[in-house]
Amino acid sequence: MRIRIDAVELPGLTCPPGDPSDAAHRNVHVAVQRRDRPAELLDPQPGDAARVTWTLECTAVASSDGGTDVKGPYIQGRPGNRFVYLSWGAVDDEGSFTMFRRAKLMLDAVPAHALESAVSGGLLVARLGLTDACGEPVCARVVPPRVTWTAEPHD
Numbered sequence: 194m195r196i197r198i199d200a201v202e203l204p205g206l207t208c209p210p211g212d213p214s215d216a217a218h219r220n221v222h223v224a225v226q227r228r229d230r231p232a233e234l235l236d237p238q239p240g241d242a243a244r245v246t247w248t249l250e251c252t253a254v255a256s257s258d259g260g261t262d263v264k265g266p267y268i269q270g271r272p273g274n275r276f277v278y279l280s281w282g283a284v285d286d287e288g289s290f291t292m293f294r295r296a297k298l299m300l301d302a303v304p305a306h307a308l309e310s311a312v313s314g315g316l317l318v319a320r321l322g323l324t325d326a327c328g329e330p331v332c333a334r335v336v337p338p339r340v341t342w343t344a345e346p347h348d
Contacts, residue, residue, distance in 0.1 A: 202322035226278035310344030
């Protein structure tokens, strides 16, 4: 099975700091973070891109509670609380990514019918905007209606 994340409405290349005494974050990028390896990022994209897409390989297995558990190198968390991290960071002149914020795409919020269809069809798609109401990068838990989950035919 695959998970494809389709994102639009990115916030731009600068972001105000969390602490007003700090400098703004510059050359902002967003990427999918690998499980247990925060420095390993999948396809960092600039914060001013018109749209970004990531495709994650994963497996779906029956869980002990009768549901479906999704696992893979970019799937975080424990069974029943799985998620995908979108990490926001500033990229310096040497190309180093310094994370300053993360968003969690919560897999336990995927509608059951969409997950079941994706397991049989092979592709689960998340669609979301990446700018919050304040014009900054989306962070914290991301659940519907902020994200829309659908199953689609495998690419």
